[in-house]
Amino acid sequence: MKMPRVSFEESLENGVVLAGKCVGCAACVIVCPFNCLDYEAQRPKIVNECKICGICPNVCPQYDVSWSALEEFVFGRRSKPQEKFGIYKLLAIAQATDKNILQVGQDGGVVSALLSFALENGTIDGGAISGTSKGRKSASKKLADMVPDSSNAEKLPSDLAKTILYYWQRDQLATGVGLQRLLEATTTLEPGNTIYPVPRLATTSEEILDCAGTKYFYSPNLLAFWGGVKQNNKSIAFVGTPCQISAIRRIQMVPLKKYANKLGIAIGLMCTESFTYDGLMKKHIQGIMNINPQDIKKINIKGKVSITLQNGETKEISLSEAKQYTRTSCVLCSDFSAELADISVGGLGLTNWSFTILRTPKGVELFEEAEKANVIRTRPVETEEKALHLLNNLSMKKRKRRQWTLTSH
Ligand SMILES: Cc1cc2nc3c(=O)[nH]c(=O)nc-3n(C[C@H](O)[C@H](O)[C@H](O)COP(=O)(O)OP(=O)(O)OC[C@H]3O[C@@H](n4cnc5c(N)ncnc54)[C@H](O)[C@@H]3O)c2cc1C
């Protein structure tokens, strides 16, 4: 693709970041060949002089996007007006057969079941997904960074500080007990921060299980994908919100082969909006509702925000109240159902089942193999007409905002 030589400042900084359109996907950050960009406060930040190569504007899902060109690239054709939630081959209502996955999955645990299956049969050797700093294993690094960085560091009880030092010196912070001490410390120092989403490259089924469930905040999973590329993974599954799926398709379309060749499969999560952590979690859940993030077992949004606590109690926030914390860039979003993914998955009001859209031959193949291996079970979409209706409506509402072709081309 011919790339006009335009600087980061002229293109993305002025046209996207300062215009309030940046979703924070980190695509620009990972593709810059000169490491000019850092990722800070969910935005790109220029840290070295831009060499004006013009690559980053070509991967941004918010800059000069021709949706029709992207559809042509992924599917070889444009969607017809009656394809209200984009192009697909098959639809299914599905559920993980493994009880452990079903228990921790957000809806039917289908995303985790497919990832785990693909890892075990060697189709992929990593999954770029989202954990939390509350997760068990590799969260230790994030927590270990938070302790000395905290502005409240002096409040750490000396006994606890000594124990952490002990485990650190023995490289044992990721063990159960080491992590428990780190969590104690971060809960004391940064009480609102321990359920913050953290992009993770999972390479075992255990890690996939550890990261299951929806974080309704933004998780720039492309950073985890980048980690996999750097450490030479061969085939990485990418899981992300629709804006992130558009970014990875743009990366493929350029093409930036270093990244494109590593994409095993793109799994999109249906998405109405995502919320700011400072607003929904810190201000509302912690500040107004007085709920400690440590006590939260699961957050689910089905008509309202339901917060299930570790003790089994459920607290609620109405959707209209929660919407005041919607990230600004989401208000402009034109894709509900991750229309460019190989497989799209959403809850659509279902309990313990996922609504699954199989869009590409690659998506169909993985899904059908998983079903054959009894990793997932399915039932026909016709049994859930309400969910299909909701999918049509939510997609159409967002599609009205879409720019299909470039006006300047
Ligand atoms: C911000 C957000 C908003 C959503 N809004 C809707 C909606 O309005 N309607 C709807 O039907 N569905 C929505 N979903 C999708 C839904 O919540 C489930 O993620 C989906 O149904 C898959 O469920 P599952 O049980 O199959 O997945 P699981 O097996 O639980 O796996 C989910 C996977 O997604 C990853 N993940 C979790 N949070 C994020 C994140 N923030 N960013 C990127 N990856 C993440 C996890 O690491 C995990 O690998 C939303 C998801 C997100 C992240």
Ligand code: SF4
């Ligand atoms: S990718 Fe190119 S245009 Fe973008 S910041 Fe880096 S050097 Fe500048």
Ligand code: SF4
């Ligand atoms: S939307 Fe993504 S690619 Fe575009 S400026 Fe923001 S972080 Fe960079």
Ligand code: SF4
């Ligand atoms: S609403 Fe759109 S922009 Fe916001 S997180 Fe979801 S896909 Fe991204």
